[in-house]
Amino acid sequence: MKTSITDVAAEAGVSTATVSRVFSHPERVSEKTQQKVLDAAKKLNFYISRSAAVLKSGQTKRIALLVGSAQIDWFTGLIIEGLNHVFRDARYDLVLYPITTLDERREFFDTLPLRGNVDAVIVSSFAISPDEVSRLQEAHMPVVGINVLDTTGFTASVSIDDFEGTALGLHYLAQLGHQHIAFCYENFGEGLHFSSTSRLDGFVQACEREGITYSLIHFSPDDAVFDAVYSALSAPEHAGATALFFHRDYTALAFCVRFREMGMRIPAELSVLGYDNSIFADVVGLSTIKQRPREMAIQAAEKTLRLLEGDESAATHDVAPVQLIVRSTTGAPRE
Known part of the structure; x- marks a missing residue:
């Protein structure tokens, strides 16, 4: 005969309500009592049906994470780590939805309200349209952004x-004496509008404010970064640049490694500044702008749980700090 919740309660010496709380809301039960119930459940080979728990609570206990890439890069990896750090203890599953094409994007927002298989949506690093917002609002669920445009x-x-x-990065390079700085960025084209595109606008505005000559070097995600940037530097509009400011570390690191392989020196011949403080930035000695995706994800997850509990005070839009990290790839311009 299948073990019941009553059997577990009797074995643990607690009420059936306490057993139910241990499996549905463990934060409401002392650790000592939790352990007694879990030990009894293990001894009696008892388990809670997830589908039954969902039907009873009206929640799926799933959170959707939308990311704009099929690859788990440094940033997305830390976002997932931070979200799971919070959701795991709250007994929520995180479901990853890579949104890489307009068709995938359209399908997700068209069908999510009908499927109703998640309790909240977290969007990482790209903007959603007013129509997509209304689709999510039809589903009556919290929509939380991380680094959204x-x-x-x-x-x-x-x-x-x-x-x-x-x-912050532009001012630092100007203080070093750089008067012509090239901003290097990936052109992702139409479709997803990533938050990092605002770095281009910020760079242009900062240069105009500081009175710095600037030029823009763009390349596609399919281009070899070094070849695209190095060949662009021979063009008249970029020829006077003494520093390169990359819109993310991934491309800056690729350029630095290849530049040094060719026997050229950084920063003696060219200063390089990145953005992210991602993995390997310290190894290569890359000066960069530091952001903290794991900490942002933890904060976003905590907001999500509070919103699911009806706490409207969690409906805030917070700005996380950035920090300049100076390493060996930046210095005064060459004579």
Whole structure:
């Protein structure tokens, strides 16, 4: 005969309500009592049906995470780590939805309200349209952003100020004496509008404010970064640049490694500044603008749980700090 919740309660010496709380809301039960119930459940080979728990609570205990890439890069990896750090203890599963094409994007927002298989949506690093916002609102669920370009329609968000970050980096390079700086960025084309695109606008505004000559070097995600940037430097509009400011570390690191392989010196011949403080930035000695995706994800997850509990005070849009990290790839311009 299948073990019942009554059997577990009798074995643990507690009420059936306490057993139910241990499996549905463990934070409401002392650790000592939790352990007694779990030990009894293990001894009696008892388990709670997830589907039954969902039907009873009206929640799926799943959170959707939308990311704009099929690859788990440094940033997304830390976002997942931070979210799971909070959701795991709250007994929520995180479901990853890579949104890489317009068709995938359209399908997700068209069918999510009908499926109703998640309790909240977290969007990482790209903007959603007013129509997509209304689709999510039809589903009556919190929509929380992490590093989103525009918070319109989001219930809550945690983002860095990319304008502040680029201004911080530009001011530092100007103080070193650089008077012509090239900004290097990936052109992702139509479709997803990533938050990092605002770094380009921030760079241009900061240069104009500081009176710095600037030029823009763009390349596609399919280009070899070094070849694209190095060949662009021979063009007249870029020829006077003494520093390169990359919109993310990934591309800056690729350039630095290849530049050094060719026997050229950084920063003696060219200063390089990145953005992110990602993995390997310290190993290569890359000066960069630091952001903290894991900490932002933890804050976003905590907001999400509070919103699911009806706490409207969690519906805020917070700005996380950025920091200049100076290493060996930046210095005064060459004579």
